[in-house]
Amino acid sequence: MRGLKNRVSRGAAAVTGAVMGALCAGAAFAAPNGPDGSMNLSTPASNKMAEIVWFHNMLLVIITAITLFVLALLVYTCWRFQAARNPVPSKLTHHTGLEVAWTIIPVLILVVIAIPSFRILREQLVIPPSDITLKITGKQWYWSWEYPKDNGGFAFDSLMLDDKQRAELISSGKAKAEEAPRLLAVDNEAVIPVGKNVRLQVTAADVIHKFAMPAFGLKIDAIPGRLNELWFRAEKEGLYYGQCSFICGQNHAYMPIAIRVVSQERYAAWLAESQKKFAAASGAPTRVAAAADQ
Ligand SMILES: [Cu+2]
16 A cells, blocks of 8 residues: 555656646746747737736646646545545535535636736727827738828838848848848838837738737737727837738738837837838838739
8 A cells, every 4th residue: 555655646746747847848948039939928018918928827827726736636536535445435425515615616716817807808909099090901911001191191011021032131231130030021110119009900901811919919800891900009119020810821921010119219210211212192002022922
């Protein structure tokens, strides 16, 4: 019996060790998430994403505790109620106190999870007064950005750079290699100012696409004939990448999204410069690069 006891406790220790090892490995790889990605969520760059990451981490603690508790119960049950230890089987079928407890406690855990969950959902859905409104249209296979009249009044297309264009960009010194990652770098980045509420109106012109920017906690369908709205406030300057997240056709993997977050002054300068660059008499988006045919 002692041998079995030792074996069971050794087995439990091995399983616990494996679970903790996996968790620690996750933590060890949780480096700041650049475009190359890592094992954890993107490093938050918006108020919303910070809350999503916090919620995710909180859930991870609860899930881990529940899993370890159930594992301990299983191990204990296998040992305590094995046939060898119970020559006369128990006739117990009900335990009211236990049944009430295993109903109430999970309900309380769900309530604890639901309160922050609904709060975060509500914050995402209720759009506050916004400083800037941008319209984004998903197309096969690139994104078009429209800056309204009170914010530049121009539109442009944002296409992925192919390998040759990337190499030219890097060798010209206009961008560092890590700033122009393969399959993510685009010809025309969208630029927004830091610390401002940005409202995005997302639609599509041909098939259903999906606008996704992990660092800002954004993901919304781009559907032809429908205008979906979402908002965010970028808290950190930098260059952020996202991708279309709905299989939308042959070049679905080649329509990245790039947003550069800059100071208010640099934003104003970019607006003035872009007004000239993208000026189009008809107001129609100007194609400044050929479609990236893969
Ligand atoms: Cu798409």
